[in-house]
Amino acid sequence: xxxxxxxxxxxxxxxxxxxxxxxxxxxxxxxxxxxxxxxxxxxxxxxxxxxxxxxxxxxxxxxxxxxxxxxxxxxxxxxxxxxxxxxxxxxxxxxxxxxxxxxxxxxxxxxxxxxxxxxx
Amino acid sequence: xxxxxxxxxxxxxxxxxxxxxxxxxxxxxxxxxxxxxxxxxxxxxxxxxxxxxxxxxxxxxxxxxxxxxxxxxxxxxxxxxxxxxxxxxxxxxxxxxxxxxxxxxxxxx
Numbered sequence: 415x416x417x418x419x420x421x422x423x424x425x426x427x428x429x430x431x432x433x434x435x436x437x438x439x440x441x442x443x444x445x446x447x448x449x450x451x452x453x454x455x456x457x458x459x460x461x462x463x464x465x466x467x468x469x470x471x472x473x474x475x476x477x478x479x480x481x482x483x484x485x486x487x488x489x490x491x492x493x494x495x496x497x498x499x500x501x502x503x504x505x506x507x508x509x510x511x512x513x514x515x516x517x518x519x520x521x522x523x524x525x526x527x528x529x530x531x532x533x534x
Numbered sequence: 535x536x537x538x539x540x541x542x543x544x545x546x547x548x549x550x551x552x553x554x555x556x557x558x559x560x561x562x563x564x565x566x567x568x569x570x571x572x573x574x575x576x577x578x579x580x581x582x583x584x585x586x587x588x589x590x591x592x593x594x595x596x597x598x599x600x601x602x603x604x605x606x607x608x609x610x611x612x613x614x615x616x617x618x619x620x621x622x623x624x625x626x627x628x629x630x631x632x633x634x635x636x637x638x639x640x641x642x643x
Contacts, residue, residue, distance in 0.1 A: 430610040459544045459622050460537065460637040461572070461580065466630075474630050512581055518568025527579050 416441035418525035425531050426505075432498040436511030437491070439486050442467055444489050449514045451521065452485060452496045453509040462507075466514060467494055468530055499530045537625055538635035540565065543587030545641040551612040554638045557605060562613075564605040568627035571600060571609045575620045583622075616642050627641060 422434035436450070442452060452464040465485040466474045471484050479498070487494040498505060510532055513523040539557040544579045544613060547554040556571075558585035569587050581590055584600035585605065593605065607626070611618050619642040625637040 461625075461634040463625075463632045463634065476631065514585070516568075517571070518566060518586055519632055520568075520570045520582055521572070521580070521625070521632075522582055522585075522591065524579040524581070 416513060416523050418513065418523060419529040420509060420511050420525045422509075422528060422530070424529055425533065426501055427534050428502055428532055432496075432501050432505065432532070433512045434509055434511075434528065434530070435493050436495070436525060437493050437532075438513075439492070441513070442489075443487050443492050443494055446470075447515070449519075450487065450494045451512045452483075452512045453512055453521070454505075455510070456504070456507040464496065464498075466519075485534055503532050506530065512515045515520050536633075538626060538633055538637045540622075540624060540635040542630050542636070543639045543641065545643055546611075546614045546643045548614050548616065550614050551610060552614060552623075552640060553570065553610045554622055555639065556607040556626075556635045558607075558626050558628075558633070559605055562626040562633055563602065563607050563630035565629075566627045569600065569602055569607040570625045571598075571607075572623045572625065573618075573620045574623065576606070580623065611640070614642050618642055 449468045467485045484497045508527040510519040510527045511525045515522045571584040574580040587601040587602045
């Protein structure tokens with residue numbers, strides 16, 4: 415079955431760039447049937463959608479993060495990635511990658527999540 | 535783009551039914567039949583239990599059901615079991631940009 419696995423540094427310094435990768439196994443990031451997303455959850459708080467990337471490379475961002483976030487896909491490695499620049503303590507969160515299905519965008523498969531702490 | 539409104543907590547005894555509401559606007563919940571609900575146990579990733587307002591993914595017990603009226607969606611858990619104790623989040627499509635609710639902690643008494 416399809417599985418997603420996040421990877422990246424667990425600690426990032428303020429003002430630097432957070433970089434995360436999601437490796438997809440058991441399925442293809444090139445499939446036109448799905449798109450792919452990043453979602454985050456600050457400690458003790460709710461879920462926040464960050465961005466989508468589509469099979470054709472198109473993307474869509476949360477208005478609140480659009481100026482700092484970049485989502486990309488590497489079909490040769492079957493991975494997609496997130497970069498978030500100029501991070502601050504408020505960006506400390508568990509970051510999840512997820513597969514998105516259907517016109518209405520249901521997040522049907524999630525990675526286990528990776529904790530990223532922004533601290534000097 | 536404000537979060538959808540959910541009650542912070544809900545509770546019920548084993549065997550009872552509990553309904554969690556999710557209120558949005560005519561631009562999100564009221565505009566599309568694309569509301570989904572996610573269950574999250576502590577330290578775990580969310581898991582979809584309802585999508586497109588009232589559809590259940592394979593493997594989700596039929597104790598979970600969803601509905602929508604105007605700008606408010608609802609998740610009902612019938613025949614509460616101990617393993618249903620978790621956080622629940624609603625999510626609505628809002629024109630290519632999904633919006634999550636703030637989450638509801640469901641306690642099984």
